[in-house]
Amino acid sequence: MAGEFMQDPMLRLNGVNENLRILIETELRGADSPAKVEQAVLAIFPGFPRMNTSDQPTLGNASKETWSAEQVSLETYLKLLHDYRILDTALDAMTANFDGKKTQFDLLRQAAIVGKVAFPLPQEQPLGGVITITLEGEHLGDWLEAATWHKGRDIAPRSIKDENSMGADGEAATWL
Numbered sequence: 001m002a003g004e005f006m007q008d009p010m011l012r013l014n015g016v017n018e019n020l021r022i023l024i025e026t027e028l029r030g031a032d033s034p035a036k037v038e039q040a041v042l043a044i045f046p047g048f049p050r051m052n053t054s055d056q057p058t059l060g061n062a063s064k065e066t067w068s069a070e071q072v073s074l075e076t077y078l079k080l081l082h083d084y085r086i087l088d089t090a091l092d093a094m095t096a097n098f099d100g101k102k103t104q105f106d107l108l109r110q111a112a113i114v115g116k117v118a119f120p121l122p123q124e125q126p127l128g129g130v131i132t133i134t135l136e137g138e139h140l141g142d143w144l145e146a147a148t149w150h151k152g153r154d155i156a157p158r159s160i161k162d163e164n165s166m167g168a169d170g171e172a173a174t175w176l
Helices: 034-044 075-083 087-095 140-147
Strands: 021-030 063-070 102-108 130-136
Touching: 021 034, 034 063, 034 075, 034 130, 075 087, 087 102, 087 140, 102 140, 130 140
Parallel strands: none
Antiparallel strands: 021 063, 021 130, 102 130
């Protein structure tokens, strides 16, 4: 095996069967296209159940419904965080509303439809809507830190709501 590149397999978390309650929700309103909303959700959460996308909104008959599913795997979402190297941003966004056992955060559907992860700024009402993720669990903080861990944390350690976390307004912290 000399000369061959060997890589340690990385521990991949997915939330399911890891003592977490996972709730994925998105709200269709107005002229939201059910087919495009489903495409966005499935791009990030392929285990989300397929919905009826044949009823398109029409003039005078706007969309107004909520799609939700529990215990949907977070594997693809977490893989995207690693692939795009946005793990510290994700830790901050996912824990902005963390209370020790529960957190809730949003993802932009416009980014999701093309397989990307983006978090809206606090208090933002983004065009295209959001996917809301709620996570609950006894050791959720440890799970979130493990799910967003990367080798750079050996040099610059991070933890939930530390001095390097982004501000409540979404501004990045300045590292000295």
